[in-house]
Amino acid sequence: MKDILVLIGSESDKDSVQPAVELMKEKKISFDLKVYSAHRNLEELQKFLRENEDSYRLIIAAAGLSAALPGVVASISTKPVIGVPLVAGALSGIDALLSILQLPKGIPVATMGIGKQGVLNAVHLAERILKV
């Protein structure tokens, strides 16, 4: 089992999560980075999460625009999910922030700030959760 699964909604998010990748390497946290979109490839996302329910201790899900990904991940997986809104498009991440923050009850996602600061705090929070 690895510590963290990092999910991003698009290949175009890779640069945005690079600071988290570097921080996890620095902290020797084991992780995989995968690209799955709830909007575009829902069935593949569901299949991957079901097949890997016991492969990771915690999930970081980062996406821009209308960011369904973290909430959908939290609705499928039983692991803690940390959501990170990324800067993309005309609203510069506010759209993603509200999408991740305002989830219905029973679908918990720990929502970080927008962009680089949020991506780094996701790793810091994950490290604390993993130590509990």
Ligand SMILES: Nc1c(C(=O)O)ncn1[C@@H]1O[C@H](COP(=O)(O)O)[C@@H](O)[C@H]1O
């Ligand atoms: N928010 C989502 C989801 C999702 O939530 O399922 N899938 C893609 N995206 C976001 O769309 C933006 C543009 O993606 P493209 O560059 O592929 O058009 C990305 O920031 C991605 O996270």
